[in-house]
Amino acid sequence: MQARILLADDDAHIREVVSVLLTSEGYDVQTAADGNEALQLFKNVQTNACYDEAHNQPYAFFDLIILDVLMPGLSGLEVCKYIREQSNTPVLFLTARSQDADKVRGFTVGGDDYLPKPFSAVEMLARVKALLRRYHRYGGSPIQENRTKLMVGDITIDVSGRRIFGPAGAIALTDFEFSVLLLLAQNKDKIFSAREIYEAVWNEPFLEQSANNVMVHIRNLRRKLGDNPQNPRYIRTVWGRGYTIG
The missing domain is CATH 3.40.50.2300 (Response regulator)
Structure with missing residues (x-):
């Protein structure tokens, strides 16, 4: 055909x-x-x-x-x-x-x-x-199929429904929090700088204060996921470079 x-x-x-x-x-x-x-x-x-x-x-x-x-x-x-x-x-x-x-x-x-x-x-x-x-x-494509459902440890990401679920049930995220998590989850082991995350998720030019915006959303994500920043299971900080999952 x-x-x-x-x-x-x-x-x-x-x-x-x-x-x-x-x-x-x-x-x-x-x-x-x-x-x-x-x-x-x-x-x-x-x-x-x-x-x-x-x-x-x-x-x-x-x-x-x-x-x-x-x-x-x-x-x-x-x-x-x-x-x-x-x-x-x-x-x-x-x-x-x-x-x-x-x-x-x-x-x-x-x-x-x-x-x-x-x-x-x-x-x-x-x-x-x-x-x-x-x-x-x-x-x-395999990427598209994985977009429907992604797993990060015991966290399930419903991509099409823009929802996530942990062992205790649904976890409420803001739209920006979900987008940050999805970006990292779809690119496991890739390290994203604060600039890359901000420009990809917020779709705006990166300014000096933008790094704080990203940091706040990462902190909120960790709190909602029950992730310990000192010993993270999900989102890891690579000092001097950025953030990654994997």
């Missing part, structure tokens, strides 16, 4: 070049000039989605979605966040920026891969084929 791809970028030249490239490889490509148009196309095909009995869930018409991060109206990050609530269709981000914080932000909202501009045709096709192969083989 011909793979169907949604491509959204506000640069008409990039849309044309990538569309021709993918079409020449046999893919069916639909394009959108901004985030609002991309989301509308996604919603339209969702109404005609089929049901995947093997994975007990509906799946979208599109096999892959390619989103420019910075677009008029809704950004690619906002579009991806909505899509991830509805579907496990893989998302590839295109961006002119390649900073680690931008990559972390993209992965946090549910992106699967990240391709900085300018990119070569060979690299684009390699990323597309890898995502499609993984999606068709597993019905979604």
Whole structure:
């Protein structure tokens, strides 16, 4: 079956070049000039989605979605966040920026891969084929499957429901607390600096006082999780570098 791809970028030249490239490889490509148009196309095909009995869930018409991060109206990050609530269709981000914080932000909202501009045709096709192969083989990437339910020790994170549960039951977290915990849990053993956490979760430029904001949320998370800062089971501080889980 011909793979169907949604491509959204506000640069008409990039849309044309990538569309021709993918079409020449046999893919069916639909394009959108901004985030609002991309989301509308996604919603339209969702109404005609089929049901995947093997994975007990509906799946979208599109096999892959390619989103420019910075677009008029809704950004690619906002579009991806909505899509991830509805579907496990893989998302590839295109961006002119390649900073680690931008990559972390993209992965946090549910992106699967990240391709900085300018990119070569060979690299684009390699990323597309890898995502499609993984999606068709597993019905979604391993990262996506793990997003549904994550375990950190005896803590269970319900990603789609944005809830967590400990041995004694549900644990109430604020939205920012949950996002910080999810960022660390989805990247076990990776050390995040306060700057990386702040820019990924708060989606704002890091200022001098931002480090205190992150520190307060980490402290509150530890308290609610029953974690001892002197001998943590969950969130560890790596002095001079940041925070990690694992």
